Amino acid sequence: MRMRRLKWAADFIANSEVNVHEPETYKGTWRKLLNKEHIHVEIGTGKGDYWIGMSKLYPELGWIGIEKQESVAALALRKKETFDEHARFIYGDAANIDAWFAPKEIDVIHLNFSDPWPKNRNKKRRLSNERFLDKYHQILSDDGQIIMKTDNRKLFEYSIIEFQNFGFVLEEIFLDFRSEEHDEDVISEYERKFMEEGPIYRAVWKKGGK
Numbered sequence: 001m002r003m004r005r006l007k008w009a010a011d012f013i014a015n016s017e018v019n020v021h022e023p024e025t026y027k028g029t030w031r032k033l034l035n036k037e038h039i040h041v042e043i044g045t046g047k048g049d050y051w052i053g054m055s056k057l058y059p060e061l062g063w064i065g066i067e068k069q070e071s072v073a074a075l076a077l078r079k080k081e082t083f084d085e086h087a088r089f090i091y092g093d094a095a096n097i098d099a100w101f102a103p104k105e106i107d108v109i110h111l112n113f114s115d116p117w118p119k120n121r122n123k124k125r126r127l128s129n130e131r132f133l134d135k136y137h138q139i140l141s142d143d144g145q146i147i148m149k150t151d152n153r154k155l156f157e158y159s160i161i162e163f164q165n166f167g168f169v170l171e172e173i174f175l176d177f178r179s180e181e182h183d184e185d186v187i188s189e190y191e192r193k194f195m196e197e198g199p200i201y202r203a204v205w206k207k208g209g210k
């Protein structure tokens with residue numbers, strides 16, 4: 001997602017009580033901070049519709065949104081009008097995720113419409129590249145899951161192989177997720193844009209051996 005830099009973004013993030021300013025200091029204590037038994041993390045929230053919507057739909061769970069672009073993060077934080085103990089945000093690059101979360105601290109990781117980085121030379125930037133999977137594997141609980149949605153068939157195909165090679169076990173797959181009602185799942189900004197144009201792919205993986 002490319003967007004014009006917002007001048008107010010840095011101050012807005014600095015003053016936000018929803019944003020967790022030094023996430024590494026909470027490593028190992030997120031369940032306590034959010035006062036929840038199970039923690040879900042969305043990586044690459046964009047403007048926040050999914051993170052905010054899911055935290056409203058499932059208030060019994062902890063919800064942490066992560067976004068690395070300053071202006072986009074500020075828009076997501078501004079959209080989150082209320083402070084809820086169970087919904088927090090990290091403005092930062094998920095490449096550092098293993099510095100923020102302790103081993104087995106997270107129950108579910110959500111990846112929605114992640115940047116596809118189509119050129120092979122950029123594949124390390126994909127959020128489903130083995131570089132990230134290694135970190136996800138560490139922070140996920142023993143029966144932890146990863147849930148991915150995308151409109152990008154090539155990214156979906158790549159991810160299936162990458163997860164498989166890493167020992168994640170495919171539990172559920174949809175090749176046209178929005179052809180049926182799915183009230184249990186919130187539509188993200190990108191999803192709203194792309195669901196009229198073609199199928200939405202969705203898969204759920206369970207952490208495997210490795």
Ligand SMILES: C[S@@+](CC[C@H](N)C(=O)[O-])C[C@H]1O[C@@H](n2cnc3c(N)ncnc32)[C@H](O)[C@@H]1O
Nearest residue numbers: 001044045046067068093094112113188189190
């Ligand atoms: C294509 S947008 C999708 C936004 C939203 N998930 C949706 O479905 O509408 C991908 C977002 O992921 C963010 N992102 C990409 N790599 C990231 C990383 N390593 N850490 C945190 N955010 C990242 C980008 O800045 C961008 O806002």
